[in-house]
Amino acid sequence: MRGLKPRLLLVPGIDGTGQLFYRQIPGLERRFAVSTTRLRDTAESMEDLVDDLHQAVSRMAPDGGPVALVGESFGGALTLSYALTHPQRVERLVILNSFAHFASPARLSLGYHLLRATPWPLMRIVRTLNAGRMHSARTERDEIRRFHDLMRSTTREGYLSRLRILRGYDLRDRLPALAPPVLYLAADRDMLVPAVQQARLMSGLSPRASMRVLEGHGHSCLIAPDLDLAAIIDDWIDRAGETS
Numbered sequence: 001m002r003g004l005k006p007r008l009l010l011v012p013g014i015d016g017t018g019q020l021f022y023r024q025i026p027g028l029e030r031r032f033a034v035s036t037t038r039l040r041d042t043a044e045s046m047e048d049l050v051d052d053l054h055q056a057v058s059r060m061a062p063d064g065g066p067v068a069l070v071g072e073s074f075g076g077a078l079t080l081s082y083a084l085t086h087p088q089r090v091e092r093l094v095i096l097n098s099f100a101h102f103a104s105p106a107r108l109s110l111g112y113h114l115l116r117a118t119p120w121p122l123m124r125i126v127r128t129l130n131a132g133r134m135h136s137a138r139t140e141r142d143e144i145r146r147f148h149d150l151m152r153s154t155t156r157e158g159y160l161s162r163l164r165i166l167r168g169y170d171l172r173d174r175l176p177a178l179a180p181p182v183l184y185l186a187a188d189r190d191m192l193v194p195a196v197q198q199a200r201l202m203s204g205l206s207p208r209a210s211m212r213v214l215e216g217h218g219h220s221c222l223i224a225p226d227l228d229l230a231a232i233i234d235d236w237i238d239r240a241g242e243t244s
Contacts, residue, residue: 008032013073019150027230041158066091087179096185099198101170112163133191136217136224175205187217
């Protein structure tokens with residue numbers, strides 16, 4: 001309908017909450033009608049989460065039209081899986097610090113068993129100790145404290161569910177069939193996943209791909225003061241318009 005903003009759905013990472021987009025939403029709302037989704041903690045497969053995401057897309061666009069999707073980390077894996085399953089419902093994709101497959105099954109298994117063994121109340125301490133490895137260099141202490149407060153709504157069940165799902169996740173053979181345009185964003189100081197390496201791999205496999213390296217950023221870069229996701233997306237869309 002004329003005059004309405006295009007729709008943008010934000011898909012969270014392994015925390016599953018959708019709350020870490022808070023700093024980016026005001027800027028995104030200048031161009032888009034924005035909504036976030038929460039991941040089900042009891043999902044047993046990526047297909048379960050794709051079905052859930054399809055319901056979220058249908059609620060946001062009951063007219064059957066396409067929406068833009070932003071997926072962060074695990075949410076990027078889910079978003080790509082969704083776009084391959086329901087290409088007609090996707091206008092464009094932005095994939096942040098994500099991956100086409102998890103290259104180290106041993107590391108994934110170790111993380112799963114450590115998470116099962118760690119008393120859940122201690123996870124805030126674990127996150128605090130790893131803050132320097134996870135966040136961008138310019139992220140302020142107040143933002144990191146807010147990050148820790150927001151993560152209180154996460155559950156062990158949800159993390160374990162999503163780690164199990166990643167055991168069978170591999171889209172390398174399917175990405176050449178990805179229909180929508182996609183922008184891969186990768187932090188060059190990501191110590192959780194090899195984001196730049198994976199973005200290059202996915203960009204090379206996806207027919208309508210662009211890629212941008214986020215210099216000086218870590219894996220949890222959405223709360224960094226110098227990351228403006230809206231400006232990045234605006235620039236990508238405007239450049240695409242110049243060449244179309």
